[in-house]
Amino acid sequence: MEQGIGRRSFLKGAGAAAAIGTAANIINLAGTQTAFGNHHAASEAGGGSFDFDEIYDRVGSNSVKWDQQIGKYGAKNFEIGMGIADMDFKAAPCITEALTKRSAHENWGYMDSTESLKEAICTWNEERHGVKVAQETVTIASGVHPGLIAALLAVSPPASKVVMNTPTYNGFWTDLRWSRTVASESPMIKDSEGVYHMDWDDFESRLTPDTHAFLLCNPQNPTGNCWSEEDLLRMGELCLKHGVTVLADEIHCDFVMKGQKYTPFASLPDKAIVDNSLTFKAISKTFSLAGMKNAYFFSTNPVLLERVRYFHRADINTLGVVANEAAYREGAPWLDQLLPYLDANHAFTEAQIAKRLPGVHYKKAQGTYLAWLDMREVVSAINAEAKAEKAGLKSAEHYMEQWLIERAHVQLNPGSNYGAGGEGHMRMNIATPRPLIDRAIDLLAGAIRSA
Numbered sequence: 001m002e003q004g005i006g007r008r009s010f011l012k013g014a015g016a017a018a019a020i021g022t023a024a025n026i027i028n029l030a031g032t033q034t035a036f037g038n039h040h041a042a043s044e045a046g047g048g049s050f051d052f053d054e055i056y057d058r059v060g061s062n063s064v065k066w067d068q069q070i071g072k073y074g075a076k077n078f079e080i081g082m083g084i085a086d087m088d089f090k091a092a093p094c095i096t097e098a099l100t101k102r103s104a105h106e107n108w109g110y111m112d113s114t115e116s117l118k119e120a121i122c123t124w125n126e127e128r129h130g131v132k133v134a135q136e137t138v139t140i141a142s143g144v145h146p147g148l149i150a151a152l153l154a155v156s157p158p159a160s161k162v163v164m165n166t167p168t169y170n171g172f173w174t175d176l177r178w179s180r181t182v183a184s185e186s187p188m189i190k191d192s193e194g195v196y197h198m199d200w201d202d203f204e205s206r207l208t209p210d211t212h213a214f215l216l217c218n219p220q221n222p223t224g225n226c227w228s229e230e231d232l233l234r235m236g237e238l239c240l241k242h243g244v245t246v247l248a249d250e251i252h253c254d255f256v257m258k259g260q261k262y263t264p265f266a267s268l269p270d271k272a273i274v275d276n277s278l279t280f281k282a283i284s285k286t287f288s289l290a291g292m293k294n295a296y297f298f299s300t301n302p303v304l305l306e307r308v309r310y311f312h313r314a315d316i317n318t319l320g321v322v323a324n325e326a327a328y329r330e331g332a333p334w335l336d337q338l339l340p341y342l343d344a345n346h347a348f349t350e351a352q353i354a355k356r357l358p359g360v361h362y363k364k365a366q367g368t369y370l371a372w373l374d375m376r377e378v379v380s381a382i383n384a385e386a387k388a389e390k391a392g393l394k395s396a397e398h399y400m401e402q403w404l405i406e407r408a409h410v411q412l413n414p415g416s417n418y419g420a421g422g423e424g425h426m427r428m429n430i431a432t433p434r435p436l437i438d439r440a441i442d443l444l445a446g447a448i449r450s451a
């Protein structure tokens with residue numbers, strides 16, 4: 001595997017964790033605790049059997065997060081990838097063991113049943129999230145997108161509108177393209193604390209007769225919102241009243257930070273509201289198995305489910321099924337140690353940004369491993385809007401992305417990719433060893449100071 005990135009290799013060679021501080025003392029610096037939640041008590045960050053501080057070199061593995069950026073910007077101009085939503089840690093050992101075992105059987109013909117995987121999915125959802133999913137309603141997909149596209153084809157005629165509360169997951173726009181539907185963006189309201197709330201009047205005003213679906217993201221990528229039962233019920237009630245189906249993308253559900261709660265849409269205490277929805281999930285965010293192409297969806301409404309299945313074609317991949325089932329059946333201890341580590345990463349990022357990045361604001365996310373940075377002051381200070389226009393770039397935030405690459409060699413995702421309300425924001429993926437976050441903040445600080 002190539003080791004060609006100067007400063008990153010330096011960081012490795014210098015024993016980054018030792019030089020910068022162990023996870024535990026960095027947490028003390030940030031003044032946070034790490035043990036939380038029912039599932040999370042197993043370990044404190046810095047303890048346990050998995051070393052999430054280890055910088056695991058992904059360069060040369062054909063990854064979007066690292067290799068694609070090197071291809072785009074050149075190795076000399078790139079040091080840390082904090083864009084696409086996957087994780088930099090070594091996979092849970094149970095996954096590698098299951099894949100190794102399956103690989104010992106050297107035949108890769110069509111596979112038969114996914115019932116055992118479905119059973120693992122039902123157990124996980126019941127044990128971790130308290131939601132009972134009937135096994136016969138679980139449909140295995142080759143990603144969340146194929147499921148969402150099938151659902152949109154089933155419920156939303158071409159040219160009809162799909163409501164999204166923005167900023168929201170940028171991939172939703174590709175699902176609209178595939179289903180020939182049109183976005184109806186309901187911008188959320190950001191309060192003075194940096195927390196996003198629904199704009200209920202705007203949301204309801206968009207539930208028009210030519211609108212048939214609401215794409216909900218819970219927890220929300222990129223803002224991190226873990227929607228409360230009250231909010232979900234209100235969304236569900238309004239959608240039901242106006243004949244709009246709720247498509248709940250809950251792929252980030254396993255990443256819930258200290259003191260927060262994930263409420264599955266399917267667990268809401270109103271049968272009619274739940275029956276007006278489908279839930280889309282995957283093991284791929286939880287255990288960073290995105291390249292294994294495996295996801296699933298379900299609904300309590302058999303008619304709706306059958307309509308969606310009619311439009312859905314899944315191509316199932318043997319290794320994906322093996323890896324995903326191993327993760328759900330045996331991966332909980334790994335995840336239980338990872339969650340406090342990520343919580344402490346969020347806390348560290350929040351504290352260090354406040355201390356070291358003038359003009360950047362970040363309020364610790366409730367869920368996901370994504371940090372949604374408010375960089376409006378920097379965008380304005382460097383005149384990014386005019387410069388983007390001059391350079392023929394899509395938006396000020398795309399200019400900002402390039403500017404940060406040039407000056408900090410750190411890649412962040414432009415906020416404008418996430419719809420209305422993303423202006424002046426950048427998304428930073430913090431599912432990476434803490435020493436790398438520390439290094440990235442240093443590099444960003446240097447760039448911002450030079451502005």
Ligand SMILES: Cc1ncc(COP(=O)(O)O)c(C=O)c1O
Pocket residue numbers: 085142143144145146169171217221249251252282284290294295
């Ligand atoms: C909210 C959300 N949904 C779906 C996906 C992609 O899912 P998949 O790779 O299973 O299609 C992502 C990936 O970042 C995501 O954040």
